[in-house]
Amino acid sequence: xxxxxxxxxxxxxxxxxxxxxxxxxxxxxxxxxxxxxxxxxxxxxxxxxxxxxxxxxxxxxxxxxxxxxxxxxxxxxxxxxxxxxxxxxxxxxxxxxxxxxxxxxxxxxxxxxxxxxxxxxxxxxxxxxxxxxxxxxxxxxxxxxxxxxxxxx
Numbered sequence: 827x828x829x830x831x832x833x834x835x836x837x838x839x840x841x842x843x844x845x846x847x848x849x850x851x852x853x854x855x856x857x858x859x860x861x862x863x864x865x866x867x868x869x870x871x872x873x874x875x876x877x878x879x880x881x882x883x884x885x886x887x888x889x890x891x892x893x894x895x896x897x898x899x900x901x902x903x904x905x906x907x908x909x910x911x912x913x914x915x916x917x918x919x920x921x922x923x924x925x926x927x928x929x930x931x932x933x934x935x936x937x938x939x940x941x942x943x944x945x946x947x948x949x950x951x952x953x954x955x956x957x958x959x960x961x962x963x964x965x966x967x968x969x970x971x972x973x974x975x976x977x978x979x
Contacts, residue, residue: 844871844888851892855899860909862895870910874917881921890920890933897941903950915952916940919959926963930970 845867852862862870874891878884894916898904904912923936931939940959948954 841868841871844891847888848892848895851896852899854896855909858899858904860899860904860906862910862913866910870913870917873914877918877921881925883921883924890937891917893934893937894920897937898944901941901945901950903945912952919952919956923959923963926960927966928970931966 845864848862848867848870849864852860852867855862870891871888874885874888891913895913898912898916899909919940920936923940924931924933927936939962940955943958943962944950944952944955947958
C-alpha cells in the first residue's frame with residue numbers, strides 16, 4: 827500500500843544525490859563561464875533516464891553525465907547559451923553510440939572520441955556529430971566483423 831510512496835521518496839533521494847554529484851563536477855565549468863542550475867541538472871538527469879529507457883539501458887550512476895559535463899565544458903563551441911541543450915544531445919548521442927558499438931568501447935574513450943569529433947571535424951555541430959559518429963559506428967562494426975572472420979569465431 828505504501829510502496830508507491832516509498833519508491834517516489836527513493837527516487838527523490840536519488841535525484842538529489844545525483845544532482846549533488848553533478849553540481850560538484852560543474853565547478854570546472856564555471857572556469858569557462860558555464861553554469862548549470864540545480865533545476866537544469868535535475869532536468870538533465872530526468873532526460874538521461876528517458877534516454878536510458880528508450881535504449882533499454884540501465885545505469886547505476888551518473889558518471890557518464892558528469893564526464894560529459896566536465897569534458898565538453900572546455901570546448902570552444904560550447905557557451906552559456908548552449909551548454910545545457912548540448913549536454914542533452916550529447917547524452918542521447920553517447921547512449922546511441924554505446925548501443926551501436928555493442929558496449930565494446932569504454933565510456934571515457936567514447937566520450938574522448940565524441941569530443942575530438944565535436945571540436946575538430948564537426949566544429950560544434952551536433953547534427954554533423956551525429957552523422958559522423960554514425961559512420962564511425964558502422965566502420966567499427968564492420969571492422970569487428972572482419973576481425974571476427976579472421977579469427978574464425
